[in-house]
Amino acid sequence: MGKKQLWMVIAGLIMINCLTVAFFLTRANEVGGAAINDETVATVGKKSISRQEWLNELETRYGKDVLKEMIDHKVVEEMAARYKIKVSDQDVEREFSMLQSTYNSFSSKNIQSEKKWKEQIRKTLLLEELLTKDVKVSEKELKGYYDKNKNLFNVPDAYHLSHIIVKTKKEAEKAAKELANGSNFSALAMERSIEEFSANEGGDIGYISVNDEQFPRVYIETAKKLKKGAYSKPVKVKAGYALLKLEGKMNGKNYTYSDVKEQIRRQIALEQMKSPASAAPFWDEAKVEWFYGRNK
Template sequence: MKNVRKLMMAAAVAVFTISAVGCNMVSKTPEAIKKSPVAKFGKVTITKAQLDEKMAPVITQLKAQYGDNYATNDQAKQLLDQQKKQVLDSMIAQQIVLQKAQEKKLVPEQAKLTEEINKQYDDIKKAYNDETKFKDALKQAGYTEESLKAYIKDNVIIGKVTDDITKDVKVDDAKCKEYYDQNQTEFTEKPNRIHVAHILLKTEDEAKKVKERLDKGEDFAKVAKEVSTEPAAKESGGDLGFIEYNDANYDKTFMTAAIAVPEGTISQPVQTSFGWHVIKDIKKEEYPVKKFETVKEDIRNNLLTSEKQKKVNDTIEQWKKDANVKYYEKNM
């Protein structure tokens, strides 16, 4: 944890919250509304006030994007509803994991727990090299020194649980080799890349007609400027420049099709979620694949991380089902 702001956002949208408390009878007074439950399971109640506290960074972002009247914007309201559900689910997950830590006797003894909390806290503080800057960062992120330490405490305990969940996860050489064989382009000496152009159409019929025009010798850039639905094509003639084979910013179906097109030729119509493409492979730059032994441990580490995350996610989802969580959406 090197940045307090990142910690706050992680707490808000994906990770965990501070311990929940019970709520009293619900009335329509502001105080009672804050105490109204948004979720219950076992002896745990998560209140509207607790959810609202964790939603504060999201509200700040919505205000920055949509203005103070964000609540009247349909898109902002939809985003707000989505984020509330995600934040609430992460709060529930945290409470369940902390309960499991107690049940499995995984909570460190107090002296060791305090030592780890202070170490992580000091590491964050040292990153700022200035007391004033550190306190300003805490304030901007919505933390006090006490609440940051409470957050760290929960995550230390949660780390013990995730370690326990994943203690038996292993990746052998055979699995590494299988991944290596199926993903050769990830292990080239330099990233393979392709210079590609495309024309984007709404329908397959339109794409077929464009392909016929190109087959008859019409200039690709000229046709792209004339008919492509991609705004940038009006200037670029559909030219996307060089793209690395594994560039995650591009649709996977599009990239697979582009790579499959022989250099200097044009594809048949290809459908993606964006529409129908006619793709031109202008030039490929491909490099030798590194030997398996030189990348085996990197593959193992990546697969271990992925499989551990899946094991943790699956386990927590099962714990949530077992907890029989009751939601009070009308109170959110």
């Protein structure tokens, strides 16, 4: 994964976390005022913690960062409209596909999460366009970058998998028999799998590709032979034996120079800036005023 793709992953996670905190900070005003604020959210012996105490602590720890994130999003939207800058759905889908094939936390089961990722990608691309709108990069430099980094724009096939890992072949065969008799793969993963992180997600490990080094090579080899919705026979892995289920497949694509020319221009321009991509330079132009004064 390139630097830009990694930055967007981090930005996406930050955005989702910030939106979650923002939800809690505004919840009290949405659902009923003082009575709700006095509600007890936890007890420790005879002592209690009220909802208002909890919200106050959240605001103290995260309030400024959450508000700044929300302002940045509004600033990007307003400046993009002012300078008539738009991002196509194709650009968003391309960036999402690149991330999806290289970062296995994406899951098509969580459509809401996918929407948030795409929203963040769109905002990131708009910000990059704003920051680099006046930067010119020669055709020779653009083409040279593409020729040198073609592998960054070649998206391999990716397989969305779930797995159940047990210690012995006998346990794996028993689980396979239960699946054949109609047991639910997700429920069985939560009950039986010894890999706790994925077990909590019903065995879902997201998308993996031929370049993924986190999972055994046998996962890809097995996935290629499965039809969507089907599960494998027990396969030997380091921790014991695994049963794999193919949830879906994303076909790879090799993007041409014309497909990614603007992406490369932004990347080169941002590297020349040598500063983090931020909406802060546009705050004055957008006439931002906020609770914490003018210090950004």
